[in-house]
Amino acid sequence: MATNRTFTMIKPDAVANGHIGAILNDITAGGFKIVAMKYVHLTDVTAGNFYAVHKERPFYGELVQFMTSGPIVAAILEKENAVEDFRTLIGATDPAKADEGTIRNKYAKSIEANAVHGSDSDENAAIEGDFFFSQFERF
């Protein structure tokens, strides 16, 4: 499998709880190379646009509110089979269902405040990475 890329965010709950360092450590220990990274506070407009795919879902308003509640770390990660392997590393959306040792199992508190984002396809990984990073901000 060729090396490819995924996109992640360390969400406001994990940032506020002091887990940036531990999560980045788990990500690099999991074999992912960080090829872009920034620390930003999303606005209603930027978070709303990022999550536009979830606009019709009942949790959309709360999700945008949560994702603007504090700063986040956004990053593009590189590894073989990056999208699938990263979703394995982070675990299920609901941390109560996330496997032992996964990032959400270790650092997440609820289905919404679930510590990290991971792209769900190669196509969305490219769209999400382009949303946050210009060509000069990725390596």
Ligand code: RTP
């Ligand atoms: P993500 O996109 O953040 O990696 O998470 P995911 O694929 O595992 O889950 P997805 O269905 O894409 O949902 C996006 C984010 O919305 C919040 N959520 N809240 N209240 C709820 O029932 C609910 N369901 C999902 C979570 O923050 C989830 O990660």
Ligand code: MG
């Ligand atoms: Mg998703």
